[in-house]
Amino acid sequence: MNFRLLKDKILSKLMLVFTLASVSLLLVIGIGLYYKSIPIIQRLGWTELITTSVWKPLKGLFGFFPFIMGTLWVTAIAIIIALPLCLLTALYIVEYAPARIKRILTPFVNLLSGIPPVIFGVWGVLFIIPLIQVHIAPHFVEFSTGYSVLAGGIVLAVMIFPLIVSIISEVLRTIPQELKDASLALGATKWETIKKVILRKALPGIVAATVLAISRAFGETIAVLMVCGNNAIVPHSVFDTGYPLPALIANNYGEMLSIPSYDSALMFAALLLFIIILLFNIISRVILARLERRLAA
């Protein structure tokens, strides 16, 4: 008897340790990356690192502005493409689609979310790049290789489809049927009900889904790296090349130990990503948790 209790006690402590250790990973990653970026932060300071544009590691100049802008451009394009499409899709799946079509559609969203990033990259190179180079860019600019922030944005948009669709669908399902019925009974059409009742009710959830999608797009590495062109210049149009932060880290890990303070600069890039994504994730998770609680109440 005592032995059983003892076993329970000891193992429960062990489980507690495992739990604390894995949760504190969040802290440890942050501290570890910060610790490694201290040299570069002390030498150049946060503002200079973030706001200057000269990237010459051999001369010790590390301006992250082009990379931050590259990330912002790619992410913005991805969200602008993905959000309306996914919102409409989620509305169709939840509000309109007959059960049979719903059953057919859901697995595809699942399958899409299972496709690895590198495959999206290959697809981008094989499909999106030629599409932009031959069919889209010539209408707007004189010459484009296709490798551009637009290509990165499109590939990212497709990558975040499943995430946005699944979260918005879940949020839409939490809206009480009574509200919809009341609106329909007053003579509103289905679309008017969506516009004036459902969307208004679902707004926090849609915001949360968007914030989560932004943070996912921010950190995506390989697919973006393969299609963005990777020039350390601030992009000025969608057909310009860009060089997002994660691509910077991934592309330069090979030489980072041979050039002084290069490794520190790259860890600073990882730290920047970590901080932004951490904040965005916490914001969206808090919104979603609050929604869930409202539903439970």
Add this chain to the structure above:
Amino acid sequence: MRKRKFEELFFRVLMILATIIVSGSFFLIVGTIFFKGLPYMNWDMITKTPGGGFYIGKEGGILNAIIGSFYVAGGATVLGLIISIPVAIFINLYMDGKRLLSNTIRMAFDVLFGIPSIVYGAFGFLIMVYFGIRASLLGGIIAVTLLVIPILVRTLDEVIRTVPFELRDATLSLGATRLETAKVVLRQIRPGIFTAILLSFGRAIGDVASVLFTAGFSDNIPTSLHEPAATLPLAIFFQLGSPVEEVQGRGYASALILTIIVLIITVLADILIKKFSKHKI
């Protein structure tokens, strides 16, 4: 009145179009990969390691990367499970009456799930430098384990929460300790554990950014944890960057291999989830 009807119709058409684009993108991607990769597929690709001059278009295959990927993803999933099962059990069975705390922990794992793999890769690299581990199978497994822990914990947690409270209460009231209750619960969620394994394995085998710094690359199949290991996504990436057409083509074929592996895993996981929810009490 007519305007309202028109608006309704207009948006309905828009929604159907959007749905076609979103779900069609899956076919577009898989279709493109099949179309480009199939002509370069042959048995050598999956049965041979790169021969001399493989990267200028001579013979060989990517068996090294396939095996390497299975080693990394398998090792990470096993290690991840060893850590995640106790965590999921602890959150659900040992934290009664501490809802706030357990929900905070859940949220921490949600946030960890959102941390991109390049950050895990960079952090894994820091750990390796700290402990003096070179780029190797072991390094890759460590980084990918960090990546899959949140996936495993979240999935297991969700499955455990579907086990009815009555079952736990009945077990506890018969005099079982919480640990013994945990055993009953674990037996109940066995299909759920397989789902978690598949999800984690699928994510691990396809991820590049976490193994980029940590696993290295090698033309040989690793025979020990301290040897560098090639991984499938990295092999695709390298081959695609080659100027030689034959090598690029093999890159497409490798992409096809990875796509097929991942699709099989995703479909299996899907079937298991369905089966599991069917037998739910």
